[in-house]
Amino acid sequence: MNRQRLLENFLQYVRVESTANPDASGYPSSPGQRELGRLLAEQLAELPLEDVHQDEHGLVWATIPATAGRAGGQAAGGPAAGGPAAGGQAAGGSGPATVALIAHLDTSPEAAGKNVRPQVIESYAGGDIELESGAKIAVDAAPELRELVGHTLITSDGTTLLGGDDKAGVAIIMELARHLSEHPELPHGPVKILFTCDEEIGRGTEKIDLxxxxxxxxxxxxxxxxGELDVETFSADAMKVAFTGRNIHPAIAKDRMVNALRAASEFVASLPRDRQAPEVTDGRDGFVHPYHFEGGVGRAEVRLLLRSFDTAELERQAAEVRAAVDRTQQAFPGLDCQIEVTRQYRNLKEGLQKLPEAVQLARQAMLNLGRKCEETIIRGGTDGSQLTEKGLPTPNLSSGQHNIHSLHEFASLDEMVAAVEHLVELLRLWKTEY
Ligand SMILES: [Zn+2]
Known part of the structure; x- marks a missing residue:
């Protein structure tokens, strides 16, 4: 493991502006993602890998071939008997497990990502971190800093994101590829590397050919x-409610006007606020979240997010919204209401159950390294939620990111090194035939 090389590569990657653009229709949504991908493809091509290329969508692909004794048909793990059926692998295919490692090239549009000037704090001594901009990363606001004393931390100068989400993941995978190519004695089956685009704007899996x-x-x-293993995400649907009223000059509106804006307002006000709302829920509690409102007298529209770890609860949430729409319609005779429900993603846990090793081996690898492992839940979705739903079980692993999507973002080099070590051990454990 080359800690200094990992750091230098991370610093190089965060300097490439690759902020996703939610308003762009092209793919990827910003040219910097393609630029960073090109750089990575060039660096990967210098290693003894196979199939290194950047595809027409900007995604970067590479294969680390299996080490001796782990190639198809002669896996060290013995015969395939009893192995679970895996959705991603071609049906009936027999060979060692192929493990894909995925990170995304884009950064969040929620804060600036241009002219990132990373600052390295060697052997963090504890206490608040002063940024060049004069801002401070306060321990009170980021209590995990207490656990990171002695680590090498990387911040921005306080005027931009750092971009550790997810260039930490990118740098970890790149260091792993370099490390494995220098250490052919470390056993592993075939490993696929995939760098994706536009994860931050919900389009991260759109161009992945499974x-x-x-x-x-x-x-x-x-x-x-x-040391965290994200094994559950929300299940998610989106709803759109369109209210169509009847507009007419207010001077002659008596008994004729139907005000869609007023109706939509009453609808939103009638949704629960003391329960099932993001402002009052955490942990395992789901919510209904009205997040967008637009309109006038003639027409108004409300968009809502439904979120729950229990997929069946999405139905109950939708029913509650429909009931509120019905009540609004009754209160405003002549009002027309259209409801649209869009399926978004499903709890990772459901799809992971068909390949329990996905989580078991990731946990075992941490334990083998003498580390603690915490299985965690995400109050949101990951690219893994969508890939898992499509049949490729995909848990999410720690990568040393902190305070993401914020000017106070930072990353821990020590945790990134730990992530590479974890992957080396995890790849060693994946030896069963499938
Ligand atoms: Zn991310």
Missing amino acids: QKLNATVAYTIDGGGA
């Missing part, structure tokens, strides 16, 4: 801190 990836299991390297 047949081309042909993996048994995948891991996104996009989690916070260290």
